[in-house]
Amino acid sequence: MLHRFAKFVAGCTVLLVLAGSLVTSTDSGLSVPDWPTTYGWNMFTFPPSKWVGGILYEHGHRLIASTVGFLTIILAVWLWKSEPRRWMKWLGAGALGAVIAQGVLGGLTVMFFLPAPISTAHAGLAEIFFCITVAIALFTSPRWISGYGGHVVDDSGLRKFATTTTILVYCQILIGATMRHTGAGLAIPDFPLMFGHLWPTHWDAKIAVHFAHRAGALCVLVSILATATAVFRRTFRGELRRPAALLVLLVAMQITLGALTVLSRRDVWINSFHVVCGALVLTTSLVLTLRTWRAKFAPGPVRLKPDTTETHTTETRTGETDTRAGSVRLPADEHRRLA
16 A cells, blocks of 8 residues: 555656646746735635636646645655655655755745746756655565565666666756756757757857757767667566666657657647656656666565564474464474464
């Protein structure tokens, strides 16, 4: 149940990223000029009849963010109470701290009239929070806990490829966030050429940011293809091959959406799905990376607290008895010693 709830929180975070991207894509960031209230109303009592125009996007974003924050509180408490791995307890606390900081940054963007540095930090922290929720869902999954059947891949080369790719994707997202929040999305108005040439014919700050984002996309594409190639050449394990294949598919979709964003003159929905797809590229790369590091977390299955609410005694083939406490088997001699 904890794993399922963690997946639910991660899924809700995808909706939150979409809602946030729609706020920026529709220029609705100041449609609600006060915070934490909404036109003087308590956020949760603001009349739906007034949810019109940009208010719908901004106020809806706040409500979804509040819901995700509440779910994160539940997740953090649940981890702290029931998770035996101490580092997982602190990861849950980190998720809670990140979502609180994210809410504060969101408020500051309104109070200071959308300054680019704070807005970019707000977007960057949103990606980190999303990564934490995905990591928690992965770490609580039965297959991760079992060590993928005791056959985890221990390949330092794959770890280097995957880790480098994840870092590059996050840096690319930060450049993209800077481009969005500085109004540089159409600084270079054509694609795939730039002002009709392979290289910009003139420069300013916005053109430089936009060009950096395009160059970064090429670097990310090369890194993802190299990582996927390494995975398919070095291992047949499905837990690595599946995210590697998905990563290639997602980056192809992401580049297509990026091109369409320029060609459509920043269509609201294309632009917003471009942001969401970028977040999915990041988290898919993160899952692949963490799975390549699984052998370093523990040599075998994670030892969880046994359920000792009832005991079952059975006969072994040698005629000896052994006892199971929940899902943990105790040998016969160990059982007699404990008795």
